[in-house]
Amino acid sequence: MEFLKSFDSDDDVEFVETFFNVVQHVHAEESSNAARTRTVVNRDRQAAHDLLVRDYFADNCLYNDDSFERRFRLNKAIFLRISNALESRYDFFKQKPDARGRMGFSSIQKCAAALRYLGYGIAFxxxxxxxxISERTAVECVDWFSACVYEVFH
Structure with missing residues (x-):
């Protein structure tokens, strides 16, 4: 696995190996939530994106690289490498307008949501x-993230 050689620590390798096993759990949880009806919530996606960038990715960000790695269980440079690779290859990770014309979630928001679940097992x-990001979109993020990372870096 050439991809695993690029990780900095055993924790990163363990994380990558573990999240492939989580995919089955994601599908089981998605199936159990399928019968629910959806309520439309007006989320300010752009403000959430801007906050994420300001907190972790801006030149003068609020949190340093160590904080990012502790919170997302992945080195920030590797996170960005993965996010950029997925965005360049898959429409799901490209930010585009929704049916109402509002911009959807950015690639870093989708990858961050997936990593928060995979890294900590938080509720969707x-x-x-x-x-x-809604529960339904978080499930999609984990599903797409897992499958695409495996396809691109396997």
Whole structure:
């Protein structure tokens, strides 16, 4: 696995190996939530994106690289490499307008949501508080992220 050689620590390798096993759990959880009806919530996706960038990715960001790695369980440079690779190859990770003409979630928001779940096993709806991503979208993010990372870097 050439991809694993690019990681900085055993924790990164363990994380990557573990998240492929989580995919089955994601599909099981998605199936159990399929019968629910959806309520439309007006989320300020752009403000959530701007906050994420200001906190972790801006030149003078609020949190340093160590904080990023501790919170997302992945080195920031590797995160950006993965996010950029997925965005360049898959429409799901490209930010585009939704049916109402509002811009959708950015690639870094989708990858961050997936990593928060994979790294900590948080509830899917917990992504709504910081990233403003619904439970349904968080499930899609984990599903797409897992499959695409495997396809691109395997």
């Amino acid at each position: 709806d917990a992504s709504d508080e910081y990233l403003k």
